[in-house]
Amino acid sequence: MERELLEIKKGPWSSDEDEVLLRHVSKYGPREWSSIRSKGLLSRTGKSCRLRWVNKLRPNLKTGCKFTAEEERLVVELQAQFGNKWAKIATYLQGRTDNDVKNFWSSRRKRLERMLQKPPTSKPHKNNGKTHINQVEEMVPPCSSNQVEEILSYSTSYMGNTQVFEMINLPDLIKPNxxxxxxxxxxxxxxxxxxxxxxxxxxxxxxxxxxxxxxxxxxxxxxxxxxxxxxxxxxxxxxxxxxxxxxxxxxxxxxxxxLGTRLPTFGLEGNSQSASSNGFFKDFPSEIFEYFEHIPTSSDQ
DNA sequence: AACGAAACCAACCGCGTTCAT
DNA sequence: GATGAACGCGGTTGGTTTCGT
Incomplete structure (x- = not known):
């Protein structure tokens, strides 16, 4: 038993462990994380318990939901405003954790980095079922990480959702409705x-x-x-x-x-232009398009 | 159906901050 | 004020799932 407690368990949480943790929190509140281990309830560190609670067990979490367009827009705006203060940004997004925001952002970043770093190929673009992103991957020249950061600040891909290219126009992003x-x-x-x-x-x-x-x-x-x-x-x-x-x-x-001085004003008047297809590309720096071929639109198909 | 790549997500680690003693 | 424990945060990693070929 003592030995068992000395060994710190790592890895995925079991439902039993979750239950123990939930009981502890219901009794003492979301604190005294270290006591969970010292009392022999779990062989997890307090840190690990806290993380599990914050990211998975806390009530009102939007687990398993993709980021909505609005959430995505907010993250972009808040990231530009606060930098990588994920916990802070997460407080603006109901039901999202800092981990959610962080994962969302880094996934987005990776995707864009790949898009911008893959050298153009001479292969003809057939557009047979390929998304426009795939095409960009083939057409965009290598790009510095600074450029990636810059572009990230102005674009939103909304790739995770089913309406893959019903994305926010960059003007809409920079000058939100x-x-x-x-x-x-x-x-x-x-x-x-x-x-x-x-x-x-x-x-x-x-x-x-x-x-x-x-x-x-x-x-x-x-x-x-x-x-x-x-x-x-x-x-x-x-x-x-x-x-x-x-x-x-x-x-x-x-x-x-x-709004009673409570609104995080982005200082911009509305742009009622709704998100439309290809908004993502419309919003890239113009230089990028020197490398682009014509991207077929829905009307082309 | 099989495989590889990309995307997603959960969890760990290290470091800085806060708080109690 | 010094110290150590606890906590919180951001970065990173590794496993799993999804998607395209």
Whole structure:
């Protein structure tokens, strides 16, 4: 028994272990992770227990759901704003963990890196069932990782979803549909501000009132408010900032006032243009297209 | 059907921060 | 203030699943 406890178990969690962990959390709350092992309940480290709870067992998680277009857009915007502060970004996305966001981002990054680094081939493009991404892989010249980062900031692929190319147009991404964003944020705030005891959840059955996730403070975090200019994280993506230049900051403030200064204003007026096919490519830096052949559209087929 | 590549996801590790003593 | 334990976060890795050929 003692020996068993000394040996730290690693690897996938069993449902029994999950159950033990859930019982512990229901009794003591999501803390005292180390005591789980010291009490002999599990031979996992406190760290591991916490991670399991945060990423899989916590109530209200969107496990197994692909990122929606809105979530994707938010991640892109927030990543440009905060950098790789995944935990912070995750607080803006209901039901998503930092791990989710991190995985989403790195997967996206890898995909784009591959797209931009594969040398062009001389093979004819037949487009027989190939996605446009596959074609790009064959056509785009090698590219530095900086370029990848840059492009990542402005594009969204939405590859994981079934509507593979019904993606957000880059202009839409850089100049998001403001009204939509407002609505989304307000509904998000509404959810976040709803006390957990009013939300049917895990807590009611297990008897512990889980604390709300820390609510992001968009006012403090938004570098676009004049009063927050000092808080702009460095390095701040210059091109991303460029996207905002045409709009005066006063407009940000006005918009934020409309929302009681709680909206993370992206400082842009609406672009009601809906996502359409090929939006992904429309949004790439123009140089890239020097290497492109004509990409067939749906009307070509 | 088999195989390889890509995508996805869960979990670990190292390091920095916070907190109690 | 110094120290150590606990915690939280970001980066990375490795296993599994999905997809295309």
């Amino acid at each position: 403001y009204q939509q964003l407002e609505n989304d944020y307000l509904s998000a705030v509404e959810v976040e501000a709803t006390p957990l005891h009013t939300v049917p959840s895990f807590e009611s059955s297990l008897g512990y009132n889980f604390p709300l996730l820390p609510e992001p403070d968009p006012l403090m975090d938004c570098p676009l408010f004049p009063e927050c200019q000092d808080l702009v994280p460095e390095p701040f993506d210059p091109i991303f900032v460029d996207g905002f230049k045409e709009k005066k900051c006063s407009e940000c403030v006005c918009s934020s006032q409309k």
